[in-house]
Amino acid sequence: MESTVKNLHIEKAKSSKIGQVDFSNLSFGSVFTDHMFSCDFKDGMWKTPKITPYQPLLLEPSARVFHYGQAVFEGMKAYRDDQDGVWLFRPDENFKRINKSSVRLAMPEFPEEYFFEGLKTLLQLDQDWIKPGIGNTLYIRPFVIATQAGILASPADEFKFVIICSPAQAYYGGExxxxxxxxxxxxxxxxxxxxxxxxxxxxxxxxxxxxxxxxxxxxxxxxxxxxxxxxxxxxxxxxxxxxxxxxxxxxxxxxxxxxxxxxxxxxxxxxxxxxxxxxxxxxxxxxxxxxxxxxxxxxxxxxxxxxxxxxxxxxxxxxxxxxxxxxxxxxxxxxxxxxxxxxxxxxxxxxxxxx
Ligand SMILES: Cc1ncc(COP(=O)(O)O)c(C=O)c1O
CATH class of the missing domain: 3.20.10.10 (D-amino Acid Aminotransferase, subunit A, domain 2)
Structure with a gap:
């Protein structure tokens, strides 16, 4: 698959888990799609972004996120219309907000091109997980964490930006x-x-x-x-x-x-x-x-x-x-x-x- 972001590295999942998922009985935020997007910040810059099979993160126990909570996130959704089109709703607002959150938590801002191209490519790869019908969505969770090892109580200078996606049904908050x-x-x-x-x-x-x-x-x-x-x-x-x-x-x-x-x-x-x-x-x-x-x-x-x-x-x-x-x-x-x-x-x- 081609991506317009220079050097976006894509490693496709060998097989899809989608057949094991009961889309009529989803518990919010518990099932994730086949792929994830991630990008590391090191030596003062964001490195090559990548899409890989969804998998655990390997982190040092001393990573700052575990001790000082240097972590921010976003919540957005992808929607499929009746003609099979896939849409986001005001994603520029989420993009601006995650960077605003990052700045307040002494974390580096993420480049706009990486965010949008990474997200679009991820959604294209996992498009079968976006089901039609009002209420069905793919919930998208971008987040940034301080990955640097060492428990000095000061801001990290190594971070990871990640996007994971989870299929969701209409969320009815009840009474x-x-x-x-x-x-x-x-x-x-x-x-x-x-x-x-x-x-x-x-x-x-x-x-x-x-x-x-x-x-x-x-x-x-x-x-x-x-x-x-x-x-x-x-x-x-x-x-x-x-x-x-x-x-x-x-x-x-x-x-x-x-x-x-x-x-x-x-x-x-x-x-x-x-x-x-x-x-x-x-x-x-x-x-x-x-x-x-x-x-x-x-x-x-x-x-x-x-x-x-x-x-x-x-x-x-x-x-x-x-x-x-x-x-x-x-x-x-x-x-x-x-x-x-x-x-x-x-x-x-x-x-x-x-x-
Ligand atoms: C604390 C808080 N307030 C408000 C909102 C609603 O924001 P939005 O409409 O962007 O989802 C959220 C959810 O994102 C939230 O976590």
């Missing part, structure tokens, strides 16, 4: 009820909440586990200083509908600049929905329940696209949202899926053809 954080925090000003850094997720697991023991699925993180303002939910940005107005909080140091979030904002503005981007007080949600102005709460993110939130818990009280027949959540989910699967015009230029 999500969230606990609003009153004690734990996810991110602080000056920190790296905006980065898709591994440590941000590790730090969420314990408080989320406690919330799950109380019957919630996720936590809505609040600002670390006062816990008075909502920020984001697990791996989703958050939207609030008060009457017919849609509100989401601004992104900054503490909040990931979600691709789905910015797409929902663009769709809402385009459709003349009143949209406010401003800090949102927890008190507004509680008051909105009392005076019935709170119509919807939903999360946005690549995995679930849009996930309606059915209820929330705060200060020991549980609140249940009304069920909406014509919800913004359903409307935006359908509109985004239609764009992603090439079922409608792409007036914003968000689709990116792979093949």
């Amino acid at each position: 999500v009820r969230v606990k609003i954080a009153e004690k734990f925090s996810r991110a602080a000003d000056g920190g790296f909440g905006f980065a898709k850094a591994a440590g941000n997720y590790a730090g969420q697991f314990y408080p989320t586990k406690l919330a799950q023991e109380e019957g919630y699925q996720q936590i809505i993180w609040t600002d670390a200083n006062t816990h008075e303002y909502i920020e984001e939910a697990g791996t989703m940005n958050i939207f609030v509908r008060l009457d017919d107005k849609l509100i989401t909080c601004p992104v900054g140091d503490r909040i990931l600049d979600g691709v789905t979030r910015k797409s929902v904002i663009a769709l809402a503005e385009d459709q003349g929905i009143e949209m406010e981007i401003r800090p949102i007080k927890v008190k507004e949600l509680v008051e909105g329940m009392e005076n019935k102005r709170l119509k919807e709460l939903f999360g946005s993110g690549t995995a679930a696209v849009i996930n309606p939130i059915r209820g929330f818990g705060y200060q020991g009280k549980r609140y249940e949202l009304p069920q909406m027949a014509d919800s913004y959540a359903n409307r935006f989910k359908k509109q985004l899926l239609d764009i992603q699967y090439n079922c409608t015009d792409d007036k914003f230029g968000w689709r990116y053809r792979v093949m």
